[in-house]
Amino acid sequence: MKAIVRDVYGPPEVLEIRELPEPKGDLAPDEVLIEVHATSVTTAEWRMRAAVFPPGFSLPGRLALGWSRPREPLTGRDFGGRVLAVGSAVTRLSPGDAVFGASPKGANVERLVLPESAAIVAAPAGLSHVEVAALPFGANTAMHFLADGAKVQPGERVLVLGASGGVGVYVVQLAKHLGAEVTGVASAANLDFVRELGADHVVDYAITDPLATGQIYDVIVDVAGISSFARAKPALAAAGRYVPIEGSLGDLWRGVWTRIWPGPRVISGVAMDTREALERVRALVEAGAIRPIVGRRFEMAEIVAAHRVVERRRGRRGAVIVELPAAESAKRASVVPLERVG
């Protein structure tokens, strides 16, 4: 089966399509075999391919991924697909189920085996594999930082720096769902798109410095990595929250420090893709609070082009998705029957 791998860190051209052995036919009792139809090329994928990390995270990033070269060649994390087979003790999922999830051991592969306890959840009805693959990274991050971290309240004024990208499209939608008055910042070409996502106001960053308009916000979310707490503070209300999603190690310390002292706080950290988190994402989709935003779609053979779009950090709208030829090759190989095994 085909997989997208990289043996070294570097530019998009280090990515290769390689044949990997099929997963073993006999699943352990708790295992689930998934046919991956679509995966998302996120900014995290760019960082892990190129070993480019926010300030202060190079050391922990390389320690986690591999110092001089990646320990795990398989790329990818978020996926949409369907269950092909389940082990004898699996109760939550059944063969044929449409699912989405996040695989810590890589997802850019036609067939994937994960334990039932992994971040795999049933896809909301009516959404395609491509649409659900667009959810985990952006929607979970938005939920983690807005609902759980900043605890956005109805009527609060929220500024989103980077409203049109992989995470920003969900930050805007979720902030509106939470009842906020939302100002979205993007390039001129994306302003109408950001309005369609629900933003009440939009700012073109090439013309206006959104932190220097005199407007005061309750929450400033930075997904573009273009601000700092010092620059944002004058534009924050006394009980305001600064949310540097593209945060540095220094922002983690400021998060601790500002909890102790009165005044605006820094909300930083890392959103974890757990099963529970993705179940909450699904509930938000089912409630109509957010919808998946798919910007560009590529075929597996176009993976280098997909990474180039993502690493540019400008000019895309929502998720960049790569579709895998899994369904066709599964038919040809007929690896595992659609039934419970083990």
Ligand SMILES: NC(=O)c1ccc[n+]([C@@H]2O[C@H](COP(=O)([O-])OP(=O)(O)OC[C@H]3O[C@@H](n4cnc5c(N)ncnc54)[C@H](OP(=O)(O)O)[C@@H]3O)[C@@H](O)[C@H]2O)c1
């Ligand atoms: N802490 C965590 O747990 C966590 C989780 C997820 C992501 N992240 C990080 O968050 C970051 C955001 O990811 P993403 O996928 O949303 O990025 P992205 O898709 O590259 O989006 C970048 C956004 O920034 C806008 N932008 C570019 N220059 C700008 C400027 N000068 N002023 C204001 N906006 C500007 C772009 O608008 P135009 O395209 O219109 O130019 C676009 O909306 C990444 O660094 C990622 O690593 C952290």
